[in-house]
Amino acid sequence: MDVLVPIDGSDGSFRALVFAAEFVRKFDATLHVVHFSDEATSATDEILSRARDVLESADIESEPKLSTDMRLEFRPAERVGENVLELVTENGYEHVIMSHHGSGTVDRAILGSAAEKIVRSEAVPVTIVP
Template structure:
């Protein structure tokens, strides 16, 4: 086995995240590692919306997006015959990424970042930055395509 045995690649399904996935797959190939694909449904961001009967439709849409994002990771890994363990969880993205990495003894987290600075970062926050600051597991950030 190589230096890395379990590599976590969180995905949000956004355009450009495939670049981070490909980095994670390349590392998994080089180290004979298993890839862990994680999607965090940030249901807290929908907490203020009037839900009742509409919640089921939103939940189904979020789950469908999650499954599509995980399927993309699995497809890229499958091209290189890399084993993938997949999970979809609910919660705060940064907290759940850190929790998953630690609970599953991952050796590395590879995740995309939009590279925002200044006011954008202050207003939007950065999941990647929160993971870097909160994780006991090393984090490799990959700037995703389409940035300004």
């Protein structure tokens, strides 16, 4: 089974990554980690480095990827959700593990929710880590 974990640098996304590392070990699956950004920066390098540390400490052989195929929009979380769904379709990922920031109704109306978009798509099983 191929499992995709999108990370955004938040503590929640790294909790999801730690959970995913244990999940793939238990189910003999392959872990794929991606960070979406509109460009590569020192911040994206730091996020990927932190992800490498998590993977290395879990003894998982996987290289986190940076996807810069991101269009800046008013609803960036919704676009991330679309990007994740595109990767699921293109690469045949069978499960997505990600965090949810627990945004309130107003925040969700303004910013959208990547996790909510993926869950509602029903395209792939999703595990949400709080």
